Amino acid sequence: MADETARPGEFDLIARYLRPLADDPAALNLTDDAAAFTPPPGADLVLTKDMVAAGIHFFPNDAAASISRKALRVNLSDLAAKGARPVGYLLGLALPADWTADWMADFAAGLAEDQRAYGITLLGGDTVKAPSGLTLSITAIGAVPSGTMVRRGGARVGDVLFVSGTIGDAALGLRLRLGTIDGTPAGEGAGHLLDRYLHPQPRLALAEAVRLHASAALDVSDGLVGDLGHILKASGVGARIEAARVPLSAAARALVEADPSALGSVLSGGDDYEILASVPRDHVAAYQLAAAAAGVPVTPIGEIIAGAGPALVVGSDGAPIRLERASHDHF
Amino acid sequence: MADETARPGEFDLIARYLRPLADDPAALNLTDDAAAFTPPPGADLVLTKDMVAAGIHFFPNDAAASISRKALRVNLSDLAAKGARPVGYLLGLALPADWTADWMADFAAGLAEDQRAYGITLLGGDTVKAPSGLTLSITAIGAVPSGTMVRRGGARVGDVLFVSGTIGDAALGLRLRLGTIDGTPAGEGAGHLLDRYLHPQPRLALAEAVRLHASAALDVSDGLVGDLGHILKASGVGARIEAARVPLSAAARALVEADPSALGSVLSGGDDYEILASVPRDHVAAYQLAAAAAGVPVTPIGEIIAGAGPALVVGSDGAPIRLERASHDHF
Numbered sequence: 001m002a003d004e005t006a007r008p009g010e011f012d013l014i015a016r017y018l019r020p021l022a023d024d025p026a027a028l029n030l031t032d033d034a035a036a037f038t039p040p041p042g043a044d045l046v047l048t049k050d051m052v053a054a055g056i057h058f059f060p061n062d063a064a065a066s067i068s069r070k071a072l073r074v075n076l077s078d079l080a081a082k083g084a085r086p087v088g089y090l091l092g093l094a095l096p097a098d099w100t101a102d103w104m105a106d107f108a109a110g111l112a113e114d115q116r117a118y119g120i121t122l123l124g125g126d127t128v129k130a131p132s133g134l135t136l137s138i139t140a141i142g143a144v145p146s147g148t149m150v151r152r153g154g155a156r157v158g159d160v161l162f163v164s165g166t167i168g169d170a171a172l173g174l175r176l177r178l179g180t181i182d183g184t185p186a187g188e189g190a191g192h193l194l195d196r197y198l199h200p201q202p203r204l205a206l207a208e209a210v211r212l213h214a215s216a217a218l219d220v221s222d223g224l225v226g227d228l229g230h231i232l233k234a235s236g237v238g239a240r241i242e243a244a245r246v247p248l249s250a251a252a253r254a255l256v257e258a259d260p261s262a263l264g265s266v267l268s269g270g271d272d273y274e275i276l277a278s279v280p281r282d283h284v285a286a287y288q289l290a291a292a293a294a295g296v297p298v299t300p301i302g303e304i305i306a307g308a309g310p311a312l313v314v315g316s317d318g319a320p321i322r323l324e325r326a327s328h329d330h331f
Numbered sequence: 332m333a334d335e336t337a338r339p340g341e342f343d344l345i346a347r348y349l350r351p352l353a354d355d356p357a358a359l360n361l362t363d364d365a366a367a368f369t370p371p372p373g374a375d376l377v378l379t380k381d382m383v384a385a386g387i388h389f390f391p392n393d394a395a396a397s398i399s400r401k402a403l404r405v406n407l408s409d410l411a412a413k414g415a416r417p418v419g420y421l422l423g424l425a426l427p428a429d430w431t432a433d434w435m436a437d438f439a440a441g442l443a444e445d446q447r448a449y450g451i452t453l454l455g456g457d458t459v460k461a462p463s464g465l466t467l468s469i470t471a472i473g474a475v476p477s478g479t480m481v482r483r484g485g486a487r488v489g490d491v492l493f494v495s496g497t498i499g500d501a502a503l504g505l506r507l508r509l510g511t512i513d514g515t516p517a518g519e520g521a522g523h524l525l526d527r528y529l530h531p532q533p534r535l536a537l538a539e540a541v542r543l544h545a546s547a548a549l550d551v552s553d554g555l556v557g558d559l560g561h562i563l564k565a566s567g568v569g570a571r572i573e574a575a576r577v578p579l580s581a582a583a584r585a586l587v588e589a590d591p592s593a594l595g596s597v598l599s600g601g602d603d604y605e606i607l608a609s610v611p612r613d614h615v616a617a618y619q620l621a622a623a624a625a626g627v628p629v630t631p632i633g634e635i636i637a638g639a640g641p642a643l644v645v646g647s648d649g650a651p652i653r654l655e656r657a658s659h660d661h662f
Contacts, residue, residue: 009660026378028482031565033409033549034379034473036480039370047357048365049421049470051459078364090380092423092468128382131464137423137457139380139470142365149367151359218364234362329340 010127017108021115021122024088035124037088039143046084046142046149050074054096054133059177064103065110066198067134072114074221075140076202077273081219083150083211084142086118086204091125092137118204148211153234155216155278159304161239162287164203164274164296166249167224171269171328172262173197181265183258189251196249200273206298209290214277223268226327228276228311232304235278239311241302243267243321267313267321270328278304341458348439352446352453355419366455368419370474377415377473377480381405385427385464390508395434396441397529398465403445405552406471407533408604412550414481414542415473417449417535422456423468449535479542484565486547486609490635492570493618495534495605495627497580498555502600502659503593504528512596514589520582527580531604537629540621545608554599557658559607559642566609569640572633574598575647598644598652601659609635 014030022030026037039045052071054060062070072089079086091111115121123141173193175181184190203219210217216235220227224246232239248256248266256262277298279287284300291298305312313321345361353361357368370376383402385391393401403420410417422442446452454472504524506512515521534550541548547566551558555577563570579587579597587593608629610618615631622629636643644652 031561032413032483034377034413034415034480036413036475036482037376037378038477039374039376043370045368045370045376046365047368047421047455047472049423049456049468051423051425051457051468053425053459054462056460056462082363082365082367084365090378090470092380092382092470094382094384094466094468124378124380126380126382126468128384129387131385131387131461131466133462135425135462135466135468137380137382137425137466137468139421139423141378144367146369149365151367152363230362 013104013127017104018122021108021111024121024123027123030124037123042146043143044146044149046079046082046144047139048075048078049137049139051135051137053135060133062198064106068107068110069114070200071136071138072111073200073202074273075138076118076204077200077219079140079142080202080204080207081210081217081275083148083207084144085207086120087141087143088121088123089138089140090123093125093127094130094135095127096130096132096134144211150210150214150217152216152218152231155231155235155237155304156280157237157304157306159215159278159280160284160300161241161302161304162277162279162298162300163247164206164298166247166252167272167274168252168266168269169193169196169249170271171265172252172255175265181255181259181262183255185251185254189254192249192251197271200271202273203275203296205294206275206291206296209287209294210275210277213279213283213287213290215280217275217277220272220274220276222270223327225268225311225313225323229326231278232308232311236308238305238307238309239302240305241311241313243313244316245299245301247299264323268323268326268328344435344458348435349453352439352442355452355454358452358454361455368454373477374474375477375480377410377413377475378470379406379409380468380470382466382468384466391464393529395437399438399441400445401531402467402469403442404531404533405604406469407449407535408531408550410471410473411534411538412541412548412606414479414538415475416538417451418472418474419452419454420469420471421454424456424458425461425466426458427461427463427465475542481541481545481548483547483549483562486562486566486568486635487611488568488635488637490546490609490611491615491631492572492633492635493608493610493629493631494578495537495629497578497583498603498605499583499597499600500524500527500580501602502596503583503586506596512586512590512593514586516582516585520585523580523582528602531602533604534606534627536625537606537622537627540618540625541606541608544610544614544618544621546611548606548608551603551605551607553601554658556599556642556644556654560657562609563642567639569636569638570633570642571636572642572644574644574652576630576632578630595654599654599657599659
């Protein structure tokens with residue numbers, strides 16, 4: 001039997017779990033209908049909204065703190081790729097009827113941890129009953145000096161393509177979890193891949209370098225090749241990337257060696273949340289230096305070439321690699 | 332068998348139905364990861380987010396254009412009550428698997444119509460698969476001259492309480508639809524009440540008057556008495572309202588006369604989306620003039636009194652009216 005005292009109504013839920021997250025004066029302690037937000041002077045606001053839903057973007061039995069952090073981080077990842085500094089966020093929370101106080105406390109603790117880590121605060125939102133599965137809708141707000149948001153459409157022939165971190169870990173982590181891949185990485189490898197799926201790391205430390213040096217950028221959320229395609233389409237250019245230069249973790253490399261189908265997951269699987277950036281050649285050295293100073297590894301994987309069309313992916317022999325699909329479709 | 336050509340994937344869906352709604356340059360044609368929004372100089376942004384879910388806030392078989400407009404309007408209503416001019420919005424759309432092209436076209440047409448009516452534009456958003464029922468999460472952005480957002484906490488003893496329009500229509504419309512009320516209003520009365528439930532009218536025309544003259548305000552979404560309680564709590568005051576002065580439509584008045592239980596729905600039912608404002612006595616005449624100039628009827632229903640606590644509702648004999656509940660709980 002449900003303990004009703006442990007399951008407050010909307011106002012108590014907000015007061016107990018969410019108000020402690022809203023320490024910016026603009027949030028008015030979540031006691032008003034809206035936030036009163038004073039934009040930083042001279043800034044453009046970078047506005048992004050990503051929804052995540054149970055069974056589509058996460059497993060319903062994932063830890064609550066993992067779900068809430070993933071929902072927030074996928075939004076922060078967009079801000080990072082646009083070169084923006086995060087400012088705050090609004091949280092829309094459609095809660096299924098069977099939520100518990102423990103679950104909600106864990107959910108809020110995850111957000112609190114990330115707010116500290118990323119220097120942001122909750123500005124407002126809404127909490128409603130979900131028709132069935134948990135659905136989160138976060139609107140994140142970032143800031144850039146006016147006119148400097150990095151877009152998808154600025155890549156030019158000759159630019160070098162860089163990705164941050166390693167690619168494919170999350171997609172392989174998901175396949176491990178689903179049991180759809182042969183082989184298991186040794187040691188802590190499996191844990192690493194599963195963690196990369198559960199806990200994306202928004203590359204906010206790289207945002208300033210991206211803003212100063214990239215001609216175009218986005219975060220890799222649906223798959224490297226497919227997301228690169230968005231840059232190419234918006235920029236009216238092509239690209240050639242070398243599969244062997246795509247940076248892999250040791251665990252991912254082991255899986256690719258054990259099961260060649262894993263390479264497809266690496267190149268076109270989702271949930272990496274690394275930054276793919278095109279960098280003009282005269283900015284390459286500065287971008288690499290700025291990334292190193294920020295503590296974020298970046299790797300050149302190819303270049304922008306003339307001619308519109310999907311990215312050409314070549315193997316170490318120079319021959320094109322044909323992918324079954326370019327990206328992972330969450331929709 | 333489903334016609335797959337009529338059911339595009341996420342990118343085509345956005346291009347076909349949502350991109351035409353996004354004609355502000357900040358939206359970048361919805362082809363980027365984020366909007367690049369230049370705030371109006373000297374303004375505070377008013378940020379609000381309301382989610383609506385099938386079976387909770389609307390009937391799954393409501394017309395798509397009614398659902399989309401309701402989702403947008405409940406957000407615009409918050410902006411109006413805060414004295415803000417609407418600027419734009421982001422749309423989070425969790426779509427069940429059985430959506431059709433016709434449904435989506437109707438959904439977008441409703442938004443297009445309201446965008447024209449209210450002078451706003453779509454800035455960005457996200458479209459995902461819904462675990463089951465349709466869920467919409469809208470973040471609306473408004474603007475006020477810096478420091479002038481009308482809050483809940485400014486009501487002072489002696490202020491006059493005004494509501495716009497008529498109260499209770501939507502709650503009675505819902506009861507008519509559910510068949511939980513005796514009597515049927517004559518003529519077009521039932522249609523009026525049902526329409527008030529389906530199509531809230533955000534009082535944006537009144538926003539400037541509210542901003543210039545109200546000490547506190549909110550939109551009545553969960554019920555007049557309950558929502559007044561939020562102003563009282565935030566302001567540390569009490570209120571006395573006279574039930575007989577609460578403005579009713581002819582249809583609502585007929586139902587209250589036929590079924591006394593209807594008075595409870597009027598005073599504590601949800602979905603009115605009228606503006607409740609406390610107005611200092613030396614601003615009352617100016618507020619009434621400004622409201623008349625805006626074409627929005629406003630009616631004084633009581634006053635702010637000393638002492639914290641829930642609103643005192645009195646009948647025409649001066650005796651307190653006891654309500655079963657103060658508000659409608661959507662949660």
